[in-house]
Each structure stands twice: as C-alpha cells, then as structure tokens.
Amino acid sequence: MTNTHQLTSDFDLARAASLGDRGAFEELYHRHHRRVYSLCLRMTSNPSEAEDLTQDVFIQLFRRIGSYRGEAAFSTWLHRLTVNQVLMRLRKKDIKFETTTTDGELPINAELQSGSPIIPPFIDAIALERAITQLPPGYRTVFVLHDIEGYEHEEIANLLNITVGTSKSQLHKARIKLRSLLLKKV
Amino acid sequence: MNCLDCQDLLSEYIDGDLKPNKRLMVSDHLKSCQNCSLVHQDLKHIVGLGQQLPLLAPENALWKKIEKEISEISTLENSKSKSSWAKFWQHRWQFSISAPQLTGALATVAILLFLASSFSYAPQNSALSSSMQNTIVARPANAYVANPTEMELTGTIERLSHNIKESYQEWDPEIQSLYDRNLLLVNQTIEDCNQLSKRSPEDPVVHELMITAYQEKIRLLEQFLSYNK
Numbered sequence: 001m002t003n004t005h006q007l008t009s010d011f012d013l014a015r016a017a018s019l020g021d022r023g024a025f026e027e028l029y030h031r032h033h034r035r036v037y038s039l040c041l042r043m044t045s046n047p048s049e050a051e052d053l054t055q056d057v058f059i060q061l062f063r064r065i066g067s068y069r070g071e072a073a074f075s076t077w078l079h080r081l082t083v084n085q086v087l088m089r090l091r092k093k094d095i096k097f098e099t100t101t102t103d104g105e106l107p108i109n110a111e112l113q114s115g116s117p118i119i120p121p122f123i124d125a126i127a128l129e130r131a132i133t134q135l136p137p138g139y140r141t142v143f144v145l146h147d148i149e150g151y152e153h154e155e156i157a158n159l160l161n162i163t164v165g166t167s168k169s170q171l172h173k174a175r176i177k178l179r180s181l182l183l184k185k186v
Numbered sequence: 187m188n189c190l191d192c193q194d195l196l197s198e199y200i201d202g203d204l205k206p207n208k209r210l211m212v213s214d215h216l217k218s219c220q221n222c223s224l225v226h227q228d229l230k231h232i233v234g235l236g237q238q239l240p241l242l243a244p245e246n247a248l249w250k251k252i253e254k255e256i257s258e259i260s261t262l263e264n265s266k267s268k269s270s271w272a273k274f275w276q277h278r279w280q281f282s283i284s285a286p287q288l289t290g291a292l293a294t295v296a297i298l299l300f301l302a303s304s305f306s307y308a309p310q311n312s313a314l315s316s317s318m319q320n321t322i323v324a325r326p327a328n329a330y331v332a333n334p335t336e337m338e339l340t341g342t343i344e345r346l347s348h349n350i351k352e353s354y355q356e357w358d359p360e361i362q363s364l365y366d367r368n369l370l371l372v373n374q375t376i377e378d379c380n381q382l383s384k385r386s387p388e389d390p391v392v393h394e395l396m397i398t399a400y401q402e403k404i405r406l407l408e409q410f411l412s413y414n415k
Binding site: 020022025026029030033034035037038041042047050051054055058059062063124125128129143147148153168171172175176178179182183 | 194196197198203225228229232233235236237238239240241242243244245248249251252253255256259260
C-alpha cells in the first residue's frame with residue numbers, strides 16, 4: 001500500500017482498484033474492514049464465520065468493483081453488499097426471519113414486563129454485545145440492522161422478505177429479550 | 187390503556203413510529219405507571235447502547251488471506267483473457283494454426299451467430315402490444331441504420347483496407363494466404379451480421395455484434411499493416 005492512497009476518496013480508490021491498482025484495493029480494505037467484520041460478527045455471533053464472511057465480501061468486492069459507478073456512497077454500497085452476503089449465508093442455514101423458535105427459543109408472547117429492578121447505568125456496550133449473541137437469529141438480525149446499523153423497517157422488510165409489521169414486532173421482542181438477558185447479569 | 191397494551195407499543199413509542207393519538211395515550215400511561223416507566227427507560231437505554239457499539243476488528247492475518255485469493259483470481263483471469271481472441275491472433279501470427287483449429291474457430295463463430303440469430307428471432311413476449319407488432323411487420327426489410335460508432339468503424343476499415351491493397355503484392359505468399367483466410371472469416375461474420383440486421387434493424391444485440399465484427403476486422407487489418415513495418 002502506498003501513502004499516496006491515504007488521502008484519496010473512496011470513489012477514486014474504487015476506480016483505481018477496478019483498473020488493477022492492488023494498493024488502492026488494500027487501502028479500501030483497511031478503511032472498511034472493521035465495519036464489514038463488525039456487521040458480520042453481530043449478525044452471526046460467530047467470530048470464525050464472521051471472518052469467512054468478511055473474506056467473501058472483499059472477494060465479491062474485488063470482482064464487482066468495476067461496476068461501482070459512484071451513484072451511492074461507497075460505504076453504503078459495500079454495506080449493502082455485506083448485508084446481502086450475510087443474509088445469503090443465514091438463508092443457507094435455513095434461518096427463518098418470520099419465526100424465531102430456532103435454538104430452542106420460544107417466541108416471546110405478550111407478557112407484562114416487570115419494571116423492577118431496572119437495568120443499572122453501568123451495564124455497558126460489552127454486556128450488550130454478549131447479550132446480542134444470545135438472541136435467537138431472527139431477533140438478532142432485525143435488532144442489528146435497525147438499532148446498530150440504522151436501517152428503516154421498510155428496508156429490513158424488503159431485505160428479509162417479511163412485512164414491516166413483522167420487522168417492528170421482531171425488533172420489540174428483541175429489545176425485551178435483551179432487557180431480560182441484561183437483568184440476569186445484574 | 188393498560189400496562190400490557192402500553193408495553194407492546196413501547197418500541198414504536200421510542201422510535202417515534204406511533205400516530206399522535208396513540209403516542210399521547212402511551213405518554214399519559216407512562217406518567218402514571220412507574221412499572222411501565224422503568225421498562226421504558228430500560229428499552230431506551232438498550233437502544234442508546236446499540237447506537238454506541240464500537241467497531242470490531244478481525245485477525246490481522248485476514249488481509250493476507252484475501253490478498254492471496256485475489257492474486258489467484260487475477261492470475262486465472264489473465265490466463266483466460268490470453269486464451270481468447272488475443273491468443274488466437276497471436277497464434278495466427280506464428281503460422282501455427284492448423285486446418286482443424288481454423289475449422290473449429292469458424293464453427294464457433296457460426297454457432298455464436300446462430301445463437302444470436304435465435305435470440306433475435308425469439309417470439310416477442312405477450313406483453314408486446316399488437317400495434318407494436320404491426321409496426322415491426324410494416325417496417326421495410328432493409329431499414330437498418332448504422333449508428334455513429336458503426337459509421338466511424340466502417341470509415342476506419344475503408345482507410346485501412348486501402349492501405350493494405352497498396353502493400354499486399356509485396357507480401358510473402360504465405361502471409362497473403364493467411365490474410366485472405368482471416369479476411370474471409372471476418373467478412374463472413376460481418377455478412378452474417380448484415381443479414382441479421384435486415385431482419386431486426388433495431389435490435390441492440392445486432393448492433394453490438396456488428397460493432398464487435400467491425401472491431402475484429404480493424405484489428406486484423408492493423409496487424410497485417412504492422413507486418414509491413
């Protein structure tokens with residue numbers, strides 16, 4: 001990787017990479033690999049699988065970079081590529097996004113939540129990270145896409161082929177489940 | 187509003203997705219119910235934490251793995267491109283092409299043209315309106331209009347062909363024979379495209395094929411012209 005690439009925009013790097021500039025591609029990797037890996041890890045809860053997926057994403061990127069036209073921000077384009085790659089992997093595992101009874105988890109039915117004890121302020125991101133890994137895959141996917149990655153319910157519904165109502169319901173159940181997991185740690 | 191109904195709507199309340207009347211009902215309930223208010227605070231806390239999660243990094247060795255794989259892909263793609271037309275012409279220059287190879291190449295071109303022809307003549311889908319079909323039937327058979335790229339290419343071919351004529355007699359008979367055979371092949375391709383274009387004058391695939399055929403002819407003429415030098 002050459003230092004000259006460090007001040008170059010993603011668009012210019014992508015164009016250079018599509019013309020065979022390996023240094024430009026490496027710079028794109030260094031700029032974006034943490035975001036790609038984080039997304040893969042949070043959606044799969046498996047570090048080894050997340051690394052495999054990250055590798056797949058960048059190989060796909062290498063193959064497709066010539067088709068990037070700059071119509072969307074490069075990071076958005078890459079992010080969508082990543083989400084598609086992860087969802088494809090999850091579908092191969094036959095994970096259903098409509099129901100969440102996998103891993104022996106029963107769906108959370110409407111039940112009254114107790115307000116006491118409240119999650120204390122010292123419960124931090126690390127605890128939440130651990131709790132996310134314990135979510136059933138369907139809940140986890142919607143929670144990661146909405147609350148961490150900032151997707152709208154309409155986008156999630158399109159990606160997962162579910163209704164907007166299901167996406168909202170899954171998200172609410174994911175949050176409730178996370179609350180109970182975090183309260184157990186107190 | 188009871189507690190169960192309120193808690194069911196808490197996520198939408200936090201995300202601002204509720205209609206004003208329901209929002210007001212939840213808001214009023216939260217003011218009067220400590221239990222639901224604490225659940226509301228917890229969920230808000232979780233949403234806030236989710237937005238602050240740090241980025242995580244994979245093992246450092248991951249880039250090396252990716253680098254290795256893309257090197258392999260590049261090598262494979264380079265070898266593929268060498269084995270296509272470029273390699274074909276390179277072999278031709280070495281006079282190493284045999285009769286079976288030439289026959290094979292001709293057969294390949296014929297198959298490609300046949301496939302292109304089948305594609306062009308595939309029945310129009312049912313969505314095509316009858317008025318459009320009538321328009322196509324009513325169009326004169328030779329209404330193909332060359333686009334600017336094609337006109338530019340034919341101009342180039344004319345110029346190069348003229349230059350070739352001037353030096354053709356000076357070539358070795360073997361070179362002349364090689365040129366004649368290649369020219370025949372390329373001209374046949376162009377003629378086939380012409381036939382296609384008469385039947386489907388506005389088919390963009392036919393224009394694509396025509397341009398490719400012209401470019402092949404230009405490449406051939408340029409290569410033989412460079413032989414002079």
